[in-house]
Amino acid sequence: MKGFLAELKAGEIAEMVLLKPETSPEDLNSSSVMDEDVLEGFTKPRATRLGYEILKYPEDPVYPLVKGYSDVVSKHPPSQLPPDRGVRHEIDLVPGTTYCATRQWPLRREQCEVIDAFFAEKAKSGMVRESKSPHSTPTFCVRKPNGKWRLVHAYNKLNDATVPAQTPIPSKDVLLNNMSGCTLYSALDLVDGYYQILMRESDIPLTAVSTPSGMLWEWLVMP
Template identity: 75%
Template sequence: MEGAGAGARATTSGRAGAPTCKVKKSDKLTSAPKAEASSRDADSAAEDKVPQVFDVFTGEPKVGEAPLPTVAELLELEELSYVEFMDSLKAGELAEVVLLRPEGSSLELNSSSVMDPEVLEDERTSKRQTRYGAAILKNPSDPYYALLKEFSDVVSDDPPSVLPPDRGVRHEIDLGSGTKYCTTRQWPLPKEQVDVIDAFFAAKHAAGMVRESKSPHSSPTFCLRKPNGKWRMVHAFNKLNAATIPASTPIPRKDMLQNNMAGCTIFSALDMVDGYYQLLMRESNIPLTVVSTPSGMLWEWLVMPQGLSNAPTTFNRLVTQLFRPMRLFVQT
């Protein structure tokens, strides 16, 4: 049959989660008999009704017979933050991910299976609530409520902002030979950021964590917007970090920690509030930590500020020292 397939063309649609492939007919077939053309039209119509769906993991074609959920049903699903979504996805607790994408006047629904369908929603929710235990202190009926209440000063979301005690580990800055001054001029910022920066340092000064300075060293301060809408304070310690000798204290490897946790069934993690601010600076290095503000102030840090190149190593050294007596139980 000459030219019967000449008019056929394949088009692909790159939808997220479930790529589809449909075969469409052209307007003209030069040498196809009418009966064969009618048969092909019927087949094409059936293909349009049930598009071929390819598995995003194996690449094998699948035909989705079951109808997709309605928009109303999807809008009733539990809402997750981006962090909760990514953690739940990695933990294998999501049975299906659905993308809502408007096209024209209608919504197209695309889905990709990431878990066996027999996993129940209440089981996934239970696991997620176990991982995110921040609400335990708000629920007296929780089995762990009494334990956390006993140590509420440790697990508080709003610990007292004061100068910390000497914990045996201080942050040290060792400069390379020939380094004289590490100074970068402060650049102008919008008034909103200026007000946030001034309020931040006023609070830290009241807590005894910073003091006014006359040091020749200086690094600028600016703000970045967090995903939750709040501001993150940032110090541009670029020149100071470039002149700092890297610390040689090893940080535990991820694969070693995973091997040590083999066979464990209960996992927990601690997220310290203002963890860096719970470490003191070495007295002689305090003048190196000076930061400027757009309002013309110079502040030097008495605690370890964020942004220093060796800060993660120092913090890990403190955590390792604190948990060393419980090393078989706590992996740091």
């Protein structure tokens, strides 16, 4: 190997060719550990194997599982406050913190309309309410790859004033190492990864967010 590297660096090797066995798409889809029914599930169009769409195909191997949890496997996020499961999101401020306030900056009309419609929907569902909090965080929009808008709250000051949690989170390398030797994988794609946990009552004013139209809202759920 050392001789090969030396010749390569010296330019004595002018060309390298990589030889590999010819493999067909059928071979790539084959597996000695899968029966035909399972393999068919992998070759179906992806859209027919995701979440709520599975309920259209009773022959799907995971149909009974999705059917049993059809109340949580939905295309639409919940339109009401989540139930109190005994766990509340808490925000512990660094001692000496007074107010976390940042002035709202102007946005284009399209973004303002998106923000107003968003909060009108969340207010109807009970997830936000009008606020008189001394704290205030601006709201803006970021364009998503699909062309839609994603709402963002600039909680920079609040984050800087919050005591960070030291809960250990598995690293990507650890997760990949634990998957070694597995042949079947499952994944859950959340319709909405936010607004799932109620806020601790005393921390609700800390979540106050402003809008370009002059409203101040506060979250009853973790934003």
